[in-house]
Amino acid sequence: MNNPLLNPFDTPFQSVPFNKIQTEHYLPAFQSAIALAKEEIETICSNAENPSFENTIEALEISGEKLSRISAVFFNMNSAETNDEIQKIAQEVSPMLSEFGNDIRLNPVLFQRVKTIFEQKDQLDLTTEQKILLDRKYQSFSRNGANLKEDEKTLLREIDKELATLKVQFGQNALAETNAYFKNITDRSDLKGLPDYAISEAKSEAEKRNQEGWTFTLQIPSYLPFMTYAENRDLRKELFLAYGKKAFQENEFNNENNVKRIAELRLKRANLLGYNTHADFVLEERMAKSPEIVKEFLDDLLDHSKEFGLKDVAMLQKFAAEKDGISTLERWDHTFYAEKVKQEKFAFSEDELKPYFQLDKVVNGAFQVAKKLFGIKFKTLENIDKYHEDVVIYEVLDENDQHLALFYTDFFPREGKRAGAWMTEFRGQSNLNGKEIRPHVSIVCNFSKPSKDTPSLLTFNEVTTLFHEFGHALHGMLADITYESLSGTNVLYDFVELPSQFMENFCYEPEVLAMFAQHYQTGETIPQELIEKVIQASNYMEGYQTVRQLSFGLLDMAWHGENPLVIDSVDAYENQAFEPTNVYPVVPGTNMSVSFSHIFNGGYSSGYYSYKWSEVLDADAFAYFKEKGIFNPEVAAKFKKLLQSGGSVEPMDLYVEFRGKKPSNEALMKRAGFRI
Structure with missing residues (x-):
């Protein structure tokens, strides 16, 4: 078999040749690449020369390059364009990769070479980046069993192999449950309150399924508008329960075990x-x-925000009681009444904003911000293979019109794509031994598709989501260091959200909104008074949202910072973890843990707190920009250096170099409207 995954990518910029790759290529490609990587490791181990930074640490850094590239392609497809066969391969390949990883980390000869260099590091003339790389390589061995006894190493291998399989199964179950549910509505009165775009999308979904009427799903572009605008409370409850029961029902997709x-x-x-x-x-x-x-960090924020979260809910409860006679506000009421109060309090609605946020123009606005800050430009490419027709690909150019990166965007939901939004890479950046490799970066979202009548229009929350993921992408695209494993977003997890959350701040700036917020029908720029309302409303429900985010961090720490061996009931354990943050009654039959992919299938186990941790950093960083001017070239140049540096410098040192001081939570508390 002529396997395109195993051949050099003879394509523009060595981009992935998606048009040549068939599903049956993946498994043999993995098998061959693992064998090649093992040979590369053996070459390092059998080197007769004394261990050196170059022949061991750098050699280890570049080993497995082909395997890494194949893995990036495959697992990105498993997230963005999967099918039954790909999921089956993922189940087979994941334990293979886990076993291979352990073959490296538990290799005594290789570890001894790394350890020898590590113990000599103070005598070696290493750069800061090289010292960090050496520390990371040594820790990857010592933290993963290299010092264990042989029987313990065997047990570790068994644990890692089972974990790899379980995590894949968890994700597949959550996706299957998301795709399985739909609600078909044939009575138009049940659509009361829904905006035209949501009705049009539901009509298209029904037609796609050969159904009459309108069909709603658990995909966010379908689910969220229904929960926000549908006046039929019983139907809101039905969809809420369906969403909360994902992977929590008595069927083959249950994730409790x-x-x-x-x-x-x-x-x-x-x-x-x-x-x-x-x-x-x-x-x-x-x-x-x-x-x-x-825990101290989360508890401190909870102490500052809980009363504001309770006040937010009390305000909605009072409104719902007065307007609709609802005595007890439930979780399926929150988004609906939050939008109602917002319309009354600030005299505008998300639906009123959407016509000004045409997806193509928002993307162009993000590009303009990047150009003003960092001097980079984006050019649409038509000669690069796509993995789906919805994907748009850009060449990223620096201020001298030199190639910087490829940038893939994939914005619309489909059955083969998991929910949510994320940034990823098909290739990372490196510049080792004069071989400059520029990154291929991608952002994947789930926004409403264009309909027959309208282009893709975003809610303001989706605008901030796009800027968020674009911030991650900038971290990858601007990377400019030596070693790929320290490049771009390969930083400590509680630092990685700084660039993404920092970029969200620009969505509230009138100067930025004027760049892209034009009505899709009239071309009118968003009125200044509407911008002012957006800014005034930026802290609306901030107490509730903060408590909600903290609840996820506390749930993560409950699963991973305690002893979960004595748990009989996933539901009871989750409710106990959520108890300090509850501002609404508990809803029996629903559970978050079983579909909490960030911590059970993604990379955020024991790390979900980092979103709030990074908010402290991003608020402090943007306060600096506000003080000097949001496009101040000197401040932007310092932030660009922070992005370029990736993990080559310890994050706090990098931040202090940019800001001139350590971060303070004052800016976050001020932005959120909480007293300090």
Whole structure:
């Protein structure tokens, strides 16, 4: 078989040749690439020369390059364009990759070479980046069993192999449940309150399914408008319960046992390596350093925000009682009445804003911001293979019109794509031994598709989501260091959200909104008074939203910062973790843990707190821009250097170099409207 995944990519910019790749290519490609990577490791181990930084650490850095590229392609497809066959391959390949990773980390000869160099590091003339790379390589061995006894290494391999399989199964179950549910409505009166775009999208969905009427799903572009605008409270409850029951029903897709087993195995693994909990293991390599610091951080924010969250809900309760006679506000009422109060309080609605946020123009607005800040430009390319017709690809050029990166955008939902929004890479940046490799970056979202009558229009929340993911993309595109494993977003997890959350701030700036917020029918720029209302409303429900976000962080720490071996009921354990943050009655039969992909299938286990941690950083950073001017070239140049540096400098040192001081939570509290 002539396998395109195993051949050099003879394409523009060595981009992925998606048009040549068939599903049957993946498994043999993985098998071949793993074998090649093993040969590369053996070459390092059998080197007769004394261990050196170049022949061991740098050689280890570039080993497995083909395997990494194949993995990036495959697992991005498993997230953005999957099918039954790809999911089956993922189940087979994940334990293979886990086993291979352990073959490296538990290789005694390789570890001894790395350890020899690590113990000599003070005598070596290494750059800051090289020192960090050496530390990371050594820690990847010592933190993953290199110092264990042989029987313990065997147990670690078994744990990692099972974890790899369980995590894939968790994600597949959550996706299957999302795709399985739909609500078909044939009575037009049940659509009361819904905006035209939501009705049009539901009509298109029904036609796609050969159904009469209008069909709603659990995909966010369908689900969220229904929960926000549908006046039929019973139907809102029905959809809410369906969303909350994903992977929590008595069927083959139930994730309760997967959750318990993943948490149990992570704890056993941490204990085996000498850590009290999985969180202790993870946080050793984070800015926060320990579960105690994370819990103290979350509890402190909760102390500041809980009363404001309760006031937000009380305000909605009062409104619902007066307007509709509702005595007890429920969770399926929140988004609906929050929007109603917002319309009354600020005299505008999300629906009123949407015509000004045409997707293509918002994307162009993000590009303009990047150009003003960092001097980069984006040019649409038609000669690059796509994995789906919805994908648009750009060449990113620097201020001298030199190639900087490829940028893929994939914005619309489909059955083969998981929910949510994320940034990823098909290739990372590096510049080792004079071989400059520029990155291929992608952002994936789930916005409403254009309909027969309207282009894709975004809610303001979706605008901030796009800018958020674009911030991650900038981190990848601007990367300019030596080693790929430290490049771009390969930074500590509680630092990685700084660029993304920083970029969200620009969505509230009148100067920025004027760049892209034009009515899709009239071309009229968004009125200044509407901009002022957006700004005034920026803290609306901030208390509730903060408490909600903190609840997710506390749930994560409950699963990973405690001892989950004694858990009988996933539901009871989750309710206990949520209890300090509850501002609404608990809804029996729903559960978040079983579809909480960030921590059970993604990379955020013991790390969900980092969203709030990074908010402290981003608020402090943007306050600096506001003080000097949001497009101040000197401040922008310093922030660009922060983005270019990736993980080549310790994050706090990098931040202090940019800001001139350590971050303070004052800017966040001020922005949120909480007293300090």
